Amino acid sequence: MKKVITTLTIILIGYYIAEAQIDPKLLKRSTLDTAKQSLNMDAVYERPFITVGKLPVSLGGYMEANWQHSGTDGVSEGHQFQFRRMTLFVASTISKRIKFLSEIEFEPAEKEIAIEFAALDLELHPLLNLRGGMIMNPIGAFNQNHDGPKWEFTDRPIAMTQMLPATWSNAGFGIYGKHYNTNWMFGYEIYASSGFDNSIIANKENKTFLPAAKENTERFEEMASGQPLLTGKIAVRHNKIGEIGLSYMGGIYNKWLDDGIVIDDKRRLNIFAIDFNTTLPNLNTFITAEWAWINIDVPTTYSQQFGNKQQGGYADIVQPILKREILGWQNATINLACRFEYVDWNVGKFKETDENIGDELWSIMPGISFRPRPQTVLRANYRIQSQKDLLGNPPTKTAAIQFGVSTYF
Amino acid sequence: MKKSLLVTCILVGLVTIIQSCSKLEPASPKDENLLDGPVEGLSYEESRRFLSGDVAFNDEIFTPEKGLGPVFVATSCGSCHAGDGKGHPFTTLTRFGQIDETGNKFLNQGGPQLQNRAIPGYMPEQIPLGATFSKFTPPANTGLGLLELVSDADILAMADPDDNDNDGISGVPNYGNLPQYIIPFANAIQKDGKYIHRFGKKAAAYSLLHQTVNAYNQDIGITSSYDPVDVYTHLTIDPEISTQTVNDVVFYLQTLKAPIQRQQNDSEVKNGRVIFDRINCSGCHKPTLKTGISTTKALSNKTFHPYTDLLLHDMGAGLDDAYTEGTAKTFEWRTPPLWGLGLSPNSQGGQYHLLHDGRAKSIEEAITLHGGEAANARNEYIQLSAADKNALIKFLKSL
Numbered sequence: 001m002k003k004v005i006t007t008l009t010i011i012l013i014g015y016y017i018a019e020a021q022i023d024p025k026l027l028k029r030s031t032l033d034t035a036k037q038s039l040n041m042d043a044v045y046e047r048p049f050i051t052v053g054k055l056p057v058s059l060g061g062y063m064e065a066n067w068q069h070s071g072t073d074g075v076s077e078g079h080q081f082q083f084r085r086m087t088l089f090v091a092s093t094i095s096k097r098i099k100f101l102s103e104i105e106f107e108p109a110e111k112e113i114a115i116e117f118a119a120l121d122l123e124l125h126p127l128l129n130l131r132g133g134m135i136m137n138p139i140g141a142f143n144q145n146h147d148g149p150k151w152e153f154t155d156r157p158i159a160m161t162q163m164l165p166a167t168w169s170n171a172g173f174g175i176y177g178k179h180y181n182t183n184w185m186f187g188y189e190i191y192a193s194s195g196f197d198n199s200i201i202a203n204k205e206n207k208t209f210l211p212a213a214k215e216n217t218e219r220f221e222e223m224a225s226g227q228p229l230l231t232g233k234i235a236v237r238h239n240k241i242g243e244i245g246l247s248y249m250g251g252i253y254n255k256w257l258d259d260g261i262v263i264d265d266k267r268r269l270n271i272f273a274i275d276f277n278t279t280l281p282n283l284n285t286f287i288t289a290e291w292a293w294i295n296i297d298v299p300t301t302y303s304q305q306f307g308n309k310q311q312g313g314y315a316d317i318v319q320p321i322l323k324r325e326i327l328g329w330q331n332a333t334i335n336l337a338c339r340f341e342y343v344d345w346n347v348g349k350f351k352e353t354d355e356n357i358g359d360e361l362w363s364i365m366p367g368i369s370f371r372p373r374p375q376t377v378l379r380a381n382y383r384i385q386s387q388k389d390l391l392g393n394p395p396t397k398t399a400a401i402q403f404g405v406s407t408y409f
Numbered sequence: 410m411k412k413s414l415l416v417t418c419i420l421v422g423l424v425t426i427i428q429s430c431s432k433l434e435p436a437s438p439k440d441e442n443l444l445d446g447p448v449e450g451l452s453y454e455e456s457r458r459f460l461s462g463d464v465a466f467n468d469e470i471f472t473p474e475k476g477l478g479p480v481f482v483a484t485s486c487g488s489c490h491a492g493d494g495k496g497h498p499f500t501t502l503t504r505f506g507q508i509d510e511t512g513n514k515f516l517n518q519g520g521p522q523l524q525n526r527a528i529p530g531y532m533p534e535q536i537p538l539g540a541t542f543s544k545f546t547p548p549a550n551t552g553l554g555l556l557e558l559v560s561d562a563d564i565l566a567m568a569d570p571d572d573n574d575n576d577g578i579s580g581v582p583n584y585g586n587l588p589q590y591i592i593p594f595a596n597a598i599q600k601d602g603k604y605i606h607r608f609g610k611k612a613a614a615y616s617l618l619h620q621t622v623n624a625y626n627q628d629i630g631i632t633s634s635y636d637p638v639d640v641y642t643h644l645t646i647d648p649e650i651s652t653q654t655v656n657d658v659v660f661y662l663q664t665l666k667a668p669i670q671r672q673q674n675d676s677e678v679k680n681g682r683v684i685f686d687r688i689n690c691s692g693c694h695k696p697t698l699k700t701g702i703s704t705t706k707a708l709s710n711k712t713f714h715p716y717t718d719l720l721l722h723d724m725g726a727g728l729d730d731a732y733t734e735g736t737a738k739t740f741e742w743r744t745p746p747l748w749g750l751g752l753s754p755n756s757q758g759g760q761y762h763l764l765h766d767g768r769a770k771s772i773e774e775a776i777t778l779h780g781g782e783a784a785n786a787r788n789e790y791i792q793l794s795a796a797d798k799n800a801l802i803k804f805l806k807s808l
């Protein structure tokens with residue numbers, strides 16, 4: 001951790017020294033429009049970067065901060081100010097066909113400084129690139145394309161953060177490739193990486209909870225199962241229709257062998273996800289949706305508290321209603337948006353009663369956003385949420401008003 | 410000018426939203442519709458202790474790393490008592506191995522409680538061949554502190570072992586030995602070195618500390634300084650939970666409020682209350698009890714309405730599971746408090762799972778399954794008119 005902080009400090013000091021000494025005109029900012037069409041798998045590089053003169057290193061990042069007032073069944077925590085995260089990107093073009101990109105995230109509330117992505121990309125052919133290092137497992141779309149300024153909502157989708165692990169990255173290697181043909185784009189990714197552990201069915205959330213594995217930093221050095229987690233995705237995009245992605249992630253997740261002695265059965269986890277996004281012609285309505293199914297081998301002698309099936313997803317609809325000069329900003333945009341979410345953390349029936357197991361949630365979140373420029377968003381949301389406990393008791397009702405800012409820098 | 414107007418409108422809008430945000434949030438359910446929450450009158454210090462216990466009871470999840478199991482029934486206290494209400498068949502526990510007051514003959518084979526679940530890599534217990542068993546649905550937690558403070562003398566005053574009043578109802582206390590860590594209450598009445606126990610389906614737990622320590626150990630597989638014997642290895646191991654946490658949970662249970670009766674002024678409910686007395690449901694389900702003196706001022710000298718006598722009664726062959734605890738007979742069950750009955754579906758998955766093992770799916774079914782000392786009351790209920798039955802059920806649901 002100290003090394004990471006030291007490295008970052010050096011980079012930042014170097015950056016500011018360079019900035020002080022170099023004519024500001026030499027600072028070149030890419031004016032990337034983050035709304036432009038590309039595959040989700042391109043998201044790691046489809047970000048605004050600043051380059052300094054002829055230095056081969058580009059810098060970038062984003063931050064997210066919110067205010068919220070939420071209440072559940074009449075119990076409110078009052079006003080809450082949240083600094084969710086700041087993320088730094090450092091990209092380097094080592095040669096024309098060798099690139100390195102890293103993404104380092106600071107989450108003060110989680111007391112976490114994490115390397116989310118730090119991988120070397122080596123192009124052998126447009127359809128065959130090698131990627132190795134700390135890779136982001138391409139399950140679904142949100143895990144690949146999660147930068148705060150791209151979204152009209154202060155919160156990340158629940159299913160993609162509390163069912164699937166968000167920003168789920170691991171040490172690993174793989175290949176990817178893309179093919180373009182006029183209006184069509186095709187891309188694929190396949191990786192073998194480190195992965196999950198027993199914590200996904202033994203954690204303080206008291207449910208099958210894949211994000212629990214993120215707390216195990218040992219996975220960057222030693223895998224619990226000793227067997228690679230395989231992740232693969234294919235995506236197809238037509239510029240006038242939209243993009244659809246199909247992804248899979250799976251493997252043995254538990255520690256079954258210790259010091260050469262078999263201590264448990266091998267237990268497998270399989271995740272399937274489908275994602276879709278499109279922009280309706282004429283209306284410019286942007287729709288993005290994602291759904292995932294999880295199957296986990298949970299011992300039958302364990303507790304049904306920990307489900308062996310989960311499913312959930314979300315759909316966002318974003319409608320630009322005004323695009324013009326606003327308060328001096330050219331081409332500023334005001335959007336109306338709405339997110340629909342559902343998660344079932346425990347699909348199935350109780351053995352004792354043959355009745356449905358609860359542990360599910362739905363949420364609707366209308367909102368409005370103001371983008372003075374594409375890379376910066378001010379957004380206000382109103383969340384309405386209903387959540388049932390494991391036993392399917394009458395749901396708890398939550399409502400929250402949220403205001404947030406997020407920007408690339 | 411236009412810009413100024415726009416900025417002003419935005420600022421006014423933001424201030425309006427911030428000022429009114431709490432009105433856009435869900436309203437709190439009426440207190441009478443909730444089972445959780447503290448008794449009125451706790452001091453700041455007691456409120457903090459209550460909250461510490463609340464967190465430990467409802468939020469602390471045990472994992473293998475935190476000592477869960479390796480064999481267990483549930484992963485947290487809250488798993489069995491959602492919203493501090495009655496439990497669900499999912500968390501119903503099984504006890505086995507004792508058929509009379511001579512004790513449990515299967516203690517060396519995992520008795521008295523079956524740990525029917527195990528962490529990965531381990532196998533749960535099985536009921537040994539030849540052992541009889543009974544299933545126990547978790548009870549509600551509300552008002553337990555008040556019940557704990559009912560004096561032994563008051564409990565004995567309700568007992569009528571020889572049915573001297575000839576109403577067909579006897580009622581006896583369950584006398585049991587105290588674990589070493591339990592100090593008897595002031596004015597406790599003992600018999601042959603045994604003390605009156607009052608908690609649990611068979612009244613086999615003396616106090617809330619006794620009940621809590623047992624639950625941590627037997628339900629979750631968590632050892633404490635009070636009971637350091639591991640349920641799996643049967644060996645003494647280091648405590649897996651702090652003594653402070655156990656004490657906080659006990660205080661939380663002691664200071665949970667009593668359920669509040671709803672619709673008290675409804676004429677049908679009032680009529681149901683009269684019928685309740687007339688057919689002598691109140692012979693066992695005593696409407697009113699009182700507490701003694703407590704160091705927690707909010708619990709001292711209170712009159713309350715739990716609808717129990719804390720005594721064991723013969724409930725007939727239909728409810729005899731051929732298993733027992735303490736000095737209770739296999740057909741004897743402690744009168745369960747009826748307060749909070751109407752809110753049971755809110756913690757039982759939207760429906761009723763009543764009687765000791767949840768076999769009754771409605772209040773009416775629970776009544777008709779009564780036998781033994783309750784046979785007369787049951788028969789009288791069966792003979793009631795439909796309107797009177799409805800009134801009685803409505804009264805019971807109002808509790």
